[in-house]
Amino acid sequence: MGPAFVGSRETNMAQQHGENLKQAMDTLRAHKLRSFLTVFGVVLGVSVIMLVAALITGFDQQVQESIKQYGADTAFVSRFDQGPHGGGRRPKDERERKPLTLEDGEAIKELSPAVKDLTVFITWWEQPHTVRTKDGEVTSIDYRGVQPNFGQVYANAATLAGRFISEGDDLHREKVVMLGENAAPVLFPNTSPVGKDVMIDGSAFRVIGVVEKPKGMFGQDDEDRRVLIPYNTFRKIYPGAYENSIRFQAYPDQLDQAVDQATEVLRRRRNVPYNGKNSFSIQTSQQIVEQFHSILGMVALATFVLSGIGLLIGGVGVMNIMLVSVTERTREIGIRKAIGAKSGDITWQFLLEAMALTGVGGVLALVLVNGLVLLVRVSLKWPGSVPAWAAITGIVVSVCVGLVFGVWPAMKASKLDPVEALRYE
Numbered sequence: 001m002g003p004a005f006v007g008s009r010e011t012n013m014a015q016q017h018g019e020n021l022k023q024a025m026d027t028l029r030a031h032k033l034r035s036f037l038t039v040f041g042v043v044l045g046v047s048v049i050m051l052v053a054a055l056i057t058g059f060d061q062q063v064q065e066s067i068k069q070y071g072a073d074t075a076f077v078s079r080f081d082q083g084p085h086g087g088g089r090r091p092k093d094e095r096e097r098k099p100l101t102l103e104d105g106e107a108i109k110e111l112s113p114a115v116k117d118l119t120v121f122i123t124w125w126e127q128p129h130t131v132r133t134k135d136g137e138v139t140s141i142d143y144r145g146v147q148p149n150f151g152q153v154y155a156n157a158a159t160l161a162g163r164f165i166s167e168g169d170d171l172h173r174e175k176v177v178m179l180g181e182n183a184a185p186v187l188f189p190n191t192s193p194v195g196k197d198v199m200i201d202g203s204a205f206r207v208i209g210v211v212e213k214p215k216g217m218f219g220q221d222d223e224d225r226r227v228l229i230p231y232n233t234f235r236k237i238y239p240g241a242y243e244n245s246i247r248f249q250a251y252p253d254q255l256d257q258a259v260d261q262a263t264e265v266l267r268r269r270r271n272v273p274y275n276g277k278n279s280f281s282i283q284t285s286q287q288i289v290e291q292f293h294s295i296l297g298m299v300a301l302a303t304f305v306l307s308g309i310g311l312l313i314g315g316v317g318v319m320n321i322m323l324v325s326v327t328e329r330t331r332e333i334g335i336r337k338a339i340g341a342k343s344g345d346i347t348w349q350f351l352l353e354a355m356a357l358t359g360v361g362g363v364l365a366l367v368l369v370n371g372l373v374l375l376v377r378v379s380l381k382w383p384g385s386v387p388a389w390a391a392i393t394g395i396v397v398s399v400c401v402g403l404v405f406g407v408w409p410a411m412k413a414s415k416l417d418p419v420e421a422l423r424y425e
């Protein structure tokens with residue numbers, strides 16, 4: 001068999017498939033409403049796949065951006081275990097842990113060679129706090145007493161206006177405050193807050209600066225309501241406050257060593273038994289990302305299972321409509337066979353029709369999801385988009401649904417007896 005003959009046969013097959021595809025598209029255009037209703041389940045199933053992929057990609061970008069704001073090679077120390085905990089009360093053993101202290105932070109800095117810098121901040125979460133002026137009020141503030149190096153260890157505490165809290169402010173317990181970027185214009189609309197006074201829980205403070213809003217924040221909870229005052233000032237005004245937290249920065253490529261050293265220091269200071277569980281937690285930025293990816297993975301798995309059910313229902317609908325189409329076009333099949341069409345031609349005609357039907361559904365899903373994602377991007381200033389792999393996967397899956405569920409109708413059509421088919425009315 002020569003190359004010319006093989007090439008000619010392949011050309012003929014391509015022409016036949018092209019003609020079959022053209023007939024399939026003509027059939028879909030002739031029954032627009034039926035085709036749309038048939039493929040609706042496929043549209044929903046594929047849309048879910050693409051939409052979830054877009055959301056996961058967007059959220060991952062946001063989390064990565066937010067994590068960068070905490071600073072490179074940093075870890076957070078708390079007396080509570082970090083990460084998801086079900087939203088209810090923490091376990092009794094966590095609630096009974098003794099709080100971290102300023103001295104704990106100083107000990108870590110002194111006894112951990114891999115720790116480059118460390119800051120301690122204090123909060124009093126049992127009491128709601130409010131900052132107000134004659135022009136405005138901000139409630140549910142993120143109120144902290146911070147050390148002067150807070151802005152160096154926390155990369156998300158850059159100074160937007162004015163200056164940061166100084167050593168002198170902390171040493172002399174000055175009543176000065178830094179406002180979050182979103183809190184400042186509420187308290188001082190159309191004017192700079194620097195040098196002006198605010199009232200925090202009834203105490204007067206002088207505004208010395210504005211903290212820049214961290215990148216990566218979006219949606220309803222994107223407001224920067226931070227209110228920062230000197231650490232020692234906080235302890236003077238709120239002597240009952242005890243909730244200290246620690247963040248330290250390791251030297252480059254020494255974060256793991258720094259975590260191990262800090263863990264050893266705190267276990268000794270908090271008298272944790274040799275085989276006992278830590279009465280504190282140390283969490284790095286990478287661990288936060290891994291926890292987030294784990295949660296997203298479970299959400300994606302559950303969503304894809306539901307999407308698979310939708311695709312199954314849509315596939316069954318496609319198969320039923322194709323069976324109806326075979327019955328309606330029995331005489332047409334008989335005529336095609338009578339003038340020389342082979343069983344393979346009939347099979348491919350109906351297979352391509354089913355694949356074209358679900359493929360169009362995949363394209364509709366892509367257009368729909370891109371529209372929704374664009375709406376979310378505009379309304380929430382969110383950088384998400386449908387990744388190329390999700391778009392390609394969605395289209396391929398939709399076409400495969402037509403291929404799988406179109407086999408039976410196509411085989412049934414190809415096996416029709418031409419004589420009996422021509423007699424069908």
